[in-house]
Amino acid sequence: MSRAPRIRFVESARPERSLGLGVIGLGTVGTGTLKVLAEHQREIERRLGCGLDLKVICSRSVHKRDFSRLRQHARLATDWKEVVRDPEVDIVVELVGVLSTARAIAFAAMDAGKHLVTANKQLVAEYGVQLAERGRAHRVGLGIEACVAGGTPVLHAVREGLAGENFTAVYGILNGTTNYTLTEMERRNCSFAEALAEAKEKGFAEPDPTFDVEGHDASYKIAILAMMCFGQAVRVRDIPVEGITRIAPVDFAYAHRLNHTLRLVAGALSRPGNRLEIFVRPMMIPTASRLASVAGATNGVLLVGAKGGNTSITGAGAGGEPTGVAVLSDVVQIARSVVQGGARSTPFGYENWRPSRVAAPDDNVVATYLRLVVRDQPGILGRVCAILGRHRINIDSVLQEPDCVKRRLPFVMTLEQTQQKHVTRALKEIARLPFLAERPLLIPFADLP
Secondary structure (H helix, E strand, O other): OOOOOOOOOOOOOOOOOEEEEEEEOOOHHHHHHHHHHHHHHHHHHHHHOOEEEEEEEEOOOHHHOOOOOOOOOOEEEOOHHHHHHOOOOOEEEEOOOOHHHHHHHHHHHHHOOOEEEEOOHHHHHHHHHHHHHHHHHHOOOEEOHHHOOOOOOHHHHHHHHOOOOOEEEEEEEOOHHHHHHHHHHHHHOOOHHHHHHHHHHOOOOOOOOHHHHOOHHHHHHHHHHHHHHHOEOOOHHHOOEOOOOOOOHHHHHHHHHOOEEEEEEEEEEEEHHHEEEEEEEEEEEEOOOHHHHOOOOEEEEEEEEOOOOEEEEEEEOOOHHHHHHHHHHHHHHHHHHHHOOOOOOOOOOOOOOEOOOEOOHHHOEEEEEEEEEEOOOOOHHHHHHHHHHHOOOOEEEEEOOOOOOHHHEEEEEEEEEEEHHHHHHHHHHHOOOOOEOOOOEEEEEOOOO
8 A cells, every 4th residue: 555655844945036124213113123023034034925134224323232133134324314225125114203204214215216114103194195195106115004003903904804895983992001091090990190100110101191191192093094994184183182181080980880981082983075073082981882891001993884884903002012013014015015016005095085074073962971070069960950951951860979078079960962062162151160179071972882
């Protein structure tokens, strides 16, 4: 009886064809990208069928770094222009934090016929259309996956996996610092300051976390998601933004009584007339919602489609190595395109753009949570109710947690759905009442699946 021949698998030789990489920036993402490349380069090349040669590493502090773990001997440079001018560099990986420098690198690289991969969300949110047009003009690829949700392939899912969908809304928990802070406040019943201090200790928050906790980081990311989902380039300055600094442990106590929790939500919704409702703000989320389970420094995105239903994606939203995986995934995508003879990509999933039309927030219809902190005295509820009544706002419920100090007594009113402009006007009147111990806090309820 003859025996079947033994099949031997031999590791293939390194591909003859290769593309040159130039990496600019050695912050958290740059360092993480090089680490992932050093550890997984052979596997990446095996998937690609093409070699990746690290030609240049550029940073002002590059000569102080240890690159002994790299498989390749790359040239070191302190001037990014050397990377752009290097004829051996095919793909420029821009990982610089300063917007003006990132913009200069990106435009110069594409004008020089180099493919570009960037992790700079501000650059893509502010100049995405110009970058896409330059890519089209010079027939070069543009990779932006690392700009939103770090190592979680949200943009790829929108652009490729759900390209046939007609999105009606996208919601995201897009900032790890704020989500870690809020979920720790909820878990431990601690103050905002205590939770944020712990986030700093664990490396989830910057020494100055203002950009994150005031919602600005998330505003750039939702601008990019709006471009991807709706084909509209939204100006970041047109996005209403509210941070989480006024959230207190008592708000979670009330939220739980209402079967909700609190998260900083970035959202974009399609409205009639090709308008977009877009925002970043704390919201009351039903505990049954998929986003309610997104905890810690994790990011989550909920895509609402007209035909395919709802798609949720969660994963690592920050960190050098997870984001480095997204950066190198873009490198692989571009390299595959080059190998197959077509270098240009459509990074935002649209070839044509609609004019940006952002709906006025005052026209939105919302149900709201209103928390008041007062110096207790007779007649408080009657005066507040009278103001709400004059503005045609119906009260759904009034809640008060027990054992509160009378001179700083918090209580909550939930308000039925009405146009936001009515609530805004009423709130201005309520804020002038003499018995208030602090400004009223208004948080919308999110109507999430």
